[in-house]
Amino acid sequence: MPATPTAAERRRFAQYIADERAEAAVYRRLARRREGEEREILLQLEQAEKRHEDHWIGLLGGLPAKLPRARLADRFTGWMAGRFDSVFTLALAQMSEGRSPYDTDPWATPAMRADEKIHHEVVRGLAARSRRRLSGTFRAAVFGANDGLVSNLALVMGIGATGVAPQFVLFSGLAGLLAGALSMAAGEFVSVRSQREMLDATEPSDYGDQYLPDLDIDANELALVYRTRGMSEGEALDHAREIVAAAHAGHMPTRSATVDAHEVVGGAFKAAASSFLFFASGAVIPVLPWIFGLTGVAAVVVALVLVGIALLFTGGTVGLLSGAAPIPRALRQLGIGFGAAAVTYLLGLLFGVSVA
Incomplete structure (x- = not known):
């Protein structure tokens, strides 16, 4: 990292602060429209952008009296986030995270560069849920x-x-x-x-579940079912014994549909x-x-x-x-x-x- 930033670099840092604030606002506005796990993820992304903002403020020795306007793309994404909780907004945020300037900026820390890459994948994952x-x-x-x-x-x-x-x-x-x-x-x-x-036709069925209590815990073919689903012989046998033991105790297995x-x-x-x-x-x-x-x-x-x-x-x-x-x-x-x-x-x- 250079010793002292030049005037041009200080102007660039001020632009970074404005951009980080705009990106944080996107996640904050999206979080207001979400709940549960997705809300927590978005709020953590907002905090990460605040860390990056603090880095540039520290290099400038304090917050500038006047900040430039954030990038047009970030301002538009923020406008969308305040009005629409849609996959379009997340896609715009994903694109924004994918064009980070920190890769070539010597004043950005390695952790910040890594953060931007991970943020891209996090937003991509959130967008993938909506795309599905x-x-x-x-x-x-x-x-x-x-x-x-x-x-x-x-x-x-x-x-x-x-x-x-x-x-x-x-x-x-x-x-x-x-x-x-x-x-x-x-x-x-x-x-x-x-x-x-x-x-x-390819999902596991409950065709034989009602007969599980009647199976012999040591001599049964239930393990073959799990082997057809990709388990090894040992894993299938252990899992079959667990299922039969639970069925004997009155605990029938529950199945979750593959809704995705x-x-x-x-x-x-x-x-x-x-x-x-x-x-x-x-x-x-x-x-x-x-x-x-x-x-x-x-x-x-x-x-x-x-x-x-x-x-x-x-x-x-x-x-x-x-x-x-x-x-x-x-x-x-x-x-x-x-x-x-x-x-x-x-x-x-x-x-x-x-x-x-």
């Missing part, structure tokens, strides 16, 4: 919207390029919307229902409804220019602009919720959607028709 709670329905919604945008844009671009009448493009787009939405909903329902049934896996998959009806509605909402966007009477190049340009905005939004949202930078994900989604539309448009030109 919404992942099934959210997955269906996002996939449905993206599929609707891309497939119907490709459809109207390809048909429009053949030179058919605008009314044909419009009705083709509406037909694609309805057919695609129904297909997506049916496929999502079957997929989610099948996944839940497979999970149910079911939460990730989501509900079949919810997933189907989300898929239908979001596919339809995405698929209607490329058709809007023709619905409002536009034709030719004007309709194509407006459709591309509208779909481009929607693709950037959905791609950025997925990136944000996954704890990654939203812009690369948004641009990737835009490239995929426009790439598919370009291919079908070229095919439409290739197989174009002449209209009398």
Whole structure:
């Protein structure tokens, strides 16, 4: 660590103080909306940010008379935390912890650098809980919207390029919307229902629990059940004896359902409804220019602009919720959607028709 901070470094320390205060405020506001273990975790994160703040105040010899404004990202996350207890807020906090400047600052202690890495993982863990709670329905919604945008844009671009009448493009787009939405909903329902049934089939059951008191504590096959679940022979035998002894004493085993896996998959009806509605909402966007009477190049340009905005939004949202930078994900989604539309448009030109 250098002996004496320069004027520029002192200004940087003041910025760190403002940023640490803003991050502490995020955790404090989130904690107000939580209870139990999650509340305690968030309050401990707030205290950790206060320790970092105290470090910079100590280097400055006291709190500056005037602090700069915190980073815009931290102020926005704090605003979100005060109003919304959502996975979006936690995802923003996770991203903030992931861009700590302490890695390259010689005035930061090794413990502070380590703290920032651990904070990132803690917030990531909290965000993961929220992601699991919404992942099934959210997955269906996002996939449905993206599929609707891309497939119907490709459809109207390809048909429009053949030179058919605008009314044909419009009705083709509406037909694609309805057919695609129904297909997506049916496929999502079957997929989610099948996944839940497979999970149910792989969970431990209570099929033989009522007969446990009748088992011989020394000669029984209960240990084989636990060996099929991954225990070693010795562990399975010991556990089987404990279970049978407890059953003889009148203490039947209790089982906890594997709710986490079911939460990730989501509900079949919810997933189907989300898929239908979001596919339809995405698929209607490329058709809007023709619905409002536009034709030719004007309709194509407006459709591309509208779909481009929607693709950037959905791609950025997925990136944000996954704890990654939203812009690369948004641009990737835009490239995929426009790439598919370009291919079908070229095919439409290739197989174009002449209209009398």
